Amino acid sequence: MKSKIHEYRNDKKKSFSKSFFLITTALLLFSFSIQAQENKAKDLLNEVSAIVKGYKNIVIDFKYSLNNTKENIKQDSKGNVTMMGNQYVLNFMGATKIYDGKKSYTIVPEDEEVTISTVNEKDDSAITPSKMLTFFNSGYRCTIDKLEDVKGRKIQYVKLTPNNTKDKRKEILLGIDVQTKHIYNLIETDKKGTKTTLTVNSFKTNQPLSKNQFTFVASKYPNYYINKID
Template identity: 80%
Template sequence: MILQIQKIQLKFIIIPFLLLFSFSVQAQNKEAKNLLDQVTSKVKSYDNIVIDFKYSLNNVKENINQDSKGNVTMKDNQYILNFMGVTKIFDGKKSYTIIPEDEEITISTVDEKDDNAITPSKMLTFFNSGYTYKIGDLQDIKGRKIQYIKLLPTSAKDQRKEILLGIDVQTKHIYNLIEIGKKGTKTTLTVNSFKTNQPLSKNQFTFAESKYPNYYINKLD
């Protein structure tokens, strides 16, 4: 179950951090790159970011329709993610995955040199390679002008056909991200609330083992 949770979290941790990406100069569309640069500059000016989001998974062929909500708090090289009943804390060095349903906590040290490690620094360069992108459609969604940028994976092994990144033209914040799979699966993450420079406690990203007296602690180090 832990492995399954980790795979789920891989997707949902990376997506919110799209707000912080330093996009590659390999862009084939100058308009798209200019907009992404504005998003990056805007977000980097914030001390911290708190996001509430909705995630939807749809596959017409398999008759799958699932909706979930979550939230993430980010500051520098730290974050707290709450999604599908699981909390993941990253304090800048160690990762803590808390699963109340199983009363289990997995603790691991994150090595940023590990190609398989999920870290904020890697999220910051996620699109620097492996994708080409170009400007997409401009849509009016609930009175907001949303400019889409289409990202195409360059690897034939990538199971995603394309990714659509929606950006609010006025605020330069990410509105949503849509992934379309080669087998018909469509996943959509929509930012419901985007707050910045919130009052956070000094121990906001500190894991306190004393709060979980009956939990099994699984240390992977």
């Protein structure tokens, strides 16, 4: 009788050891898989950054959509932006924003007003079009997500999760064209369920630009109210 009990206990120990080994192995493989996915995502994002930085200038036409089904809110807009280094001209929602590298000029024809302010480039909270192409370099945990076929183009999505728990954004999906390594779209979902999507309709590079492309010319707005913030 004692022999059978001893044998039963040994079998139970072996079974436990085997189960523990299998669970541990599975967890390790899962951990390695996640790490591999993160490394793959980082490598892809590094490629995107390197390619973007290699262009003399970039001209983008885009579509912007905001959607919140709970609040029954849906808004679509189109815009375009021309960038060279940290300078840019953005046309969006009926307004034009010019940044010459030092000051920002927001021109609103509807109000006949120009707002002038100084931008601190070292301020991480200052969102500029140029940063939109490289913002993902820090502050996020990134993993490879779905791969989609969009009109014959392979779009690889990278899921970005903010490291800061106080961030109002839940996640960001960054769609990247596998062939060109250009950003195709950006889908941002906040913690309240609002989803905003920016889709690139046209991505042109190294275009011939005017010498005054990023210069604000006050004489063009003689009757506008000039609002100098600083």
